[in-house]
Amino acid sequence: xxITATEVNDLRKSTGAGMMDCxxxxxxxxxxxxxxxxxxxxxxxxxxANRAERDSSEGIVLLKINEDKSEGVIISLNCETDFVAKNxxxxxxxxxILDIAENVNTIEDLLNSKFGDLxxxxxxxEQTGIIGEKIEIGNFQKLSGxxxxxxxxxxxxxxxxxxLSNSTQISEEVSKNVAMQVAAMNPLALNENSVDASIVEKxxxxxxxxxxxxxxxxxxxxxxxVGKLKRFYKDNTLVNQSYIKDSKIxxxxxxxxxxxxxxxxxxxxxxxx
Numbered sequence: 001x002x003i004t005a006t007e008v009n010d011l012r013k014s015t016g017a018g019m020m021d022c023x024x025x026x027x028x029x030x031x032x033x034x035x036x037x038x039x040x041x042x043x044x045x046x047x048x049a050n051r052a053e054r055d056s057s058e059g060i061v062l063l064k065i066n067e068d069k070s071e072g073v074i075i076s077l078n079c080e081t082d083f084v085a086k087n088x089x090x091x092x093x094x095x096x097i098l099d100i101a102e103n104v105n106t107i108e109d110l111l112n113s114k115f116g117d118l119x120x121x122x123x124x125x126e127q128t129g130i131i132g133e134k135i136e137i138g139n140f141q142k143l144s145g146x147x148x149x150x151x152x153x154x155x156x157x158x159x160x161x162x163x164l165s166n167s168t169q170i171s172e173e174v175s176k177n178v179a180m181q182v183a184a185m186n187p188l189a190l191n192e193n194s195v196d197a198s199i200v201e202k203x204x205x206x207x208x209x210x211x212x213x214x215x216x217x218x219x220x221x222x223x224x225x226v227g228k229l230k231r232f233y234k235d236n237t238l239v240n241q242s243y244i245k246d247s248k249i250x251x252x253x254x255x256x257x258x259x260x261x262x263x264x265x266x267x268x269x270x271x272x273x
Contacts, residue, residue: 003023003026003027003031007026007031007033010033021130022036025037025039054080054133054134055080056078056079056080056133056134056135056136056138057078057080057272058078058079058080058081058082058084058085058272059076059077059078059079059085059094059138059272060076060077060085060090060091060094060156060272061074061075061076061139061152061156061157061158061159061270061271061272062074062075062076062077062094062095062098062152062156062159063150063151063152063159063161064098064099064101064102065148065149065150065161066102066148069147069148069149069167069171070144070145070146070147070148071142071143071144071148072142072143072144072148072150072161073098073101073102073140073141073142073143074139074140074141074142074150074159074160074161074268074270075094075097075098075101075110075137075139075140075141075270076137076138076139076270076272077090077093077094077097077135077136077137077138078134078135078136078137078138078272079131079133079134079135080133080134081133084131084133090131093127096115097110097115097120097137100113100115100120101140105142106140107137107140110137110140111124111137120137124136124137138272139270141161141268141269141270142268143161143162143163143266143267143268144163145163145164145165145265145266146163146164146165146166146167146265147163147164147165147166147167147168147171147175148161148162148163148164148175149161149162149164149171149172149174149175149176149178149179150162150175150176150179151176151179151180151182151183153183157271157272157273158183158269158270158271158272158273159183159269159270159271160179160180160182160183160267160268160269160270161179161267161268162175162178162179162182162264162266162267163264163265163266163267164178164255164262164263164264164265165261165262165263165264165265166261166262168259168262170258170259171262174255174258174259174262177245177254178238178251178254178255178264178267179267180244181238181241181243181244181251182238182267182269183269183271184244185238185241185244186269186271187236187237187238187241187267188236188237189236189237189238190237190238190239190264190265190266190267191233191237191238191239191240192233192237192240194237195233195236195237200229203229203232204225204229207224207225207228207229208221208225211224211225234250238251238264238267239251239252239264240252251264252264
C-alpha cells in the first residue's frame with residue numbers, strides 16, 4: 001500500500017515521532033492513522049521497559065509563578081543525555097507539562113492529568129519511544145505564600161522559589177536574591193527549628209565521636225557540641241547562612257535591612273546536579 005507524504009506528516013504532527021517511524025507505522029497499519037498511533041505507543045512502551053533502569057540525570061528544570069505571586073511550581077523533566085535536554089522539542093514538551101503542573105498539587109495528579117488524548121504518564125512513555133531515551137518527571141515542587149519569588153540558574157539545571165511574609169515594592173528583588181542564595185548554597189532547612197530531628201541527632205553523634213577520639217574531657221563535650229551545632233545551623237539553615245552578596249551579614253540580616261517587617265517563610269529547591 002502506498003503511503004503519502006501528507007499521511008506521514010499528519011501522523012508526525014499528532015505524535016511527534018520521526019518521519020521514518022511514522023511511515024513504518026503507517027505501512028504496518030495499512031494506512032490506518034489510529035492503528036499507526038497505537039503502534040507507535042506500543043513501541044514507546046517497549047523502549048520504556050528496556051530503559052527503565054537507565055540513569056536520567058540530564059534534563060531541564062523550569063519554574064512558573066502565578067500572576068498574583070501567591071503560588072509557584074517547579075518541575076524537572078529528566079532524560080539521559082544533554083543532547084536531548086537541549087533539543088527545542090524537549091523544551092517545548094517541558095513547558096507544556098509546566099502549564100499543567102500549575103493547576104495540580106501532587107506529582108501523582110500531574111502524571112494522571114490529561115495530555116491531549118493521553119494521560120501525562122502515557123505521554124512520557126510515548127515520548128520515550130519517540131526520542132529513544134528514558135523520559136520522566138524527576139521532581140515536582142509547589143510553594144504558596146504571601147509573596148513568591150524565584151530564580152532559575154543559567155542552563156536550567158537548578159531552580160529555587162522563596163516565600164516572603166508580605167508583598168512590598170521590593171519583594172521581587174529580595175525574593176530573587178534569596179532564591180539565588182538557595183540555588184547556590186542549598187540549605188537543608190529554613191532555620192534551626194525546622195531541621196529534621198534525625199539530621200540533628202546524626203550530626204550530634206558525629207561530633208561526639210570526633211571529640212571522644214580527640215580525647216576531649218567528658219565534662220566539656222556537651223558544651224562543645226552546642227557550639228558546633230550552632231556552626232552547623234549557620235552553614236545549613238537559610239536564614240543563618242552568610243549572605244552570598246555580602247558575607248559579613250546573614251541572609252536574615254539582609255532581608256531585615258531592606259524591611260524590618262519582612263521575613264522568609266519557606267523555600268523549595270530543585271536541581272539536576
